[in-house]
Amino acid sequence: MDNGYLVLETGEVFPGSLIGSKRDAIGEVVFNTSMTGYQEIMSDPSYAGQIIVFCYPLIGNYGINPQDFEAENIYAKGVIMGEACYLPNHYSSEVAAPDLLSKLGISGLSNVDTREIVKTIRKRGSVKGFITDSIKDFPDVIVPENWVELVSTPKIKNYPGAGPHIVLLDYGYKKSILEALLHANCQVTVVPYNTSLEEVEALQPDGVLLSNGPGNPEVLKNHLPKIKKIAEQFPTLGICLGHQLLAMAFGARTEKLLFGHRGGNHPVKDLATGKVYITSQNHSYNVKEDSINLEVFSITYKNINDGTVEGLHLKNFPALSVQFHPEAHPGPQDTNYIFEKFLTLIHEKTGVMSYAI
Incomplete structure (x- = not known):
């Protein structure tokens, strides 16, 4: 896997491995504490423009199925998880979660210390983050207001x-x-x-x-x-x-x-x-x-x-x-x-x- 990083606008850097599209992505970094339901969360349109940090350590173990999408597309800018499962085990699974991200052009990181990210967000508040393949200055990007x-x-x-x-x-x-x-x-x-x-x-x-x-x-x-x-x-x-x-x-x-x-x-x-x-x-x-x-x-x-x-x-x-x-x-x-x-x-x-x- 290629090395990747989450760079926060407040200066913190969290290393991991790139998954999904591997393109640079910027968005508001937020965390979700749910233990299951990652497919519904990723496809919830309310996450448009945001980077989702999953608190639960393993994401993708039961795969992705046709029934549990909450929208026809994923509008989140990125997804961050502790461990990504590439070999899901469920009778209705049709694709692994990281492969879905790749297919839809969504950037992501795995093998990240999500606990430390959540601690930082709880202290700083929701801040903008940047998923990238190298440590670099935070980009000056105009973010749409009307998602x-x-x-x-x-x-x-x-x-x-x-x-x-x-x-x-x-x-x-x-x-x-x-x-x-x-x-x-x-x-x-x-x-x-x-x-x-x-x-x-x-x-x-x-x-x-x-x-x-x-x-x-x-x-x-x-x-x-x-x-x-x-x-x-x-x-x-x-x-x-x-x-x-x-x-x-x-x-x-x-x-x-x-x-x-x-x-x-x-x-x-x-x-x-x-x-x-x-x-x-x-x-x-x-x-x-x-x-x-x-x-x-x-x-x-x-x-x-x-x-x-x-x-x-x-x-x-x-x-x-x-x-x-x-x-x-x-x-x-x-x-x-x-x-x-x-x-x-x-x-x-x-x-x-x-x-x-």
Whole structure:
């Protein structure tokens, strides 16, 4: 294997072995603590522009299969792992993980001290990194601001169902969100993120879902008036980035966390019942609690570890949002019932009900 390096903009250098495309790659370095689900993580569009560091030491042992992709492409800039498995063992595996990276032109490193990288990120915060074949000065590269534009569907896609009609505003949605709606027998129309209010209204949805997606929600501030009107007209569910956008549309603000929440073991407390759920998460930003107008929103969930806001419910409109991922994939499905709550809001407003999830 060829020698490779992760060079951080703060000066630290981590040696390893190049895998994947072996081209130089630059991106924000983030870490994920999940023990399984590397295929779903790598193909999650929310990682667009980022370099993923896997905390689990061995990646690729069960290979890559056709079913577990969360998108049709990998939008991450790079992948870093302790050990890469080239000989996976699973009946559904069709290709080894490092070979998939090569095929899709994604750069990566293995044989890296990922524990030390994570310790550095936890201390420094999420910083830009550079995967390269030699130690060199950090490049001066202009990074795109609007990653959503890269990952959002360019055209409308329709999926049939006999239940309520959901318009899914695509900021970089995971396939598992679509599958959760289809499993509930919903008719789903996936639309580009920049679809106008008038175009959404013309589709006559029973409800609207604001999806997850990459990047800073402030980049999409021009879309907030549209999102506010959507939530005032249609039952609405926001997930991850969609949660942040819904909050901002009604006056709240967001801030960047030091190193984000990424993994499948994040405890979240339901403030109404006191029950704690283990959730799947992937985000850099959160809604600032002191910016939330409590005459407009009820805070429904909080993170046990750091107390950040994990869920909101509009008091005067049938709209709710969660920072975590109720569809999981990868991770526990404790909060899959969020989709049921969304469908209940639709039923209460329109009388249209689907089969239970």
